[in-house]
Amino acid sequence: MRESGKQKVINASEIGNYLYCRRSWWYALQGIPSENQQSLADGKVAHQKIGRQIRQVKLIRRVLLVLLILLIAALGIYILQGAAR
Template identity: 50%
Template sequence: MPVTRASEIGNYLYCRRSWWYRKKGFESANQAEMAAGTELHHRHGRKALASSLSRTFGLILFLGALILLVAYCTAQL
């Protein structure tokens, strides 16, 4: 029994004719546009990952500064 992937279901729900063409092995006529869209998604994914890593690094720096502040204040007592 062949495996049905979630993306395949999404393709079917979006356009049944496109899904059928793909199942029959027909190539899309707009390969350049599809390649550009794929590259756009890859760039967005890299930016989202960089943003997440920057936020995590910022939170680590903030917590480190907070720990140092608490240590300094308790040493002054």
């Protein structure tokens, strides 16, 4: 939470944190660090790994789509050349 003039501004992330765990949100607001730093670090690493895997899958899907389009185009050209004979 930050202050803008005389008003306190709450962002969407803070609302999400509050809804997920009110006590955790309150501790963060008080500046009290979490006691399970290792679990948080492990979770961050796991999320980064999942993110990389998702990006790889998306890239593979795009490559396969391009290959499929090229295959269909080549097949179409082959058929048209055979019909022209």
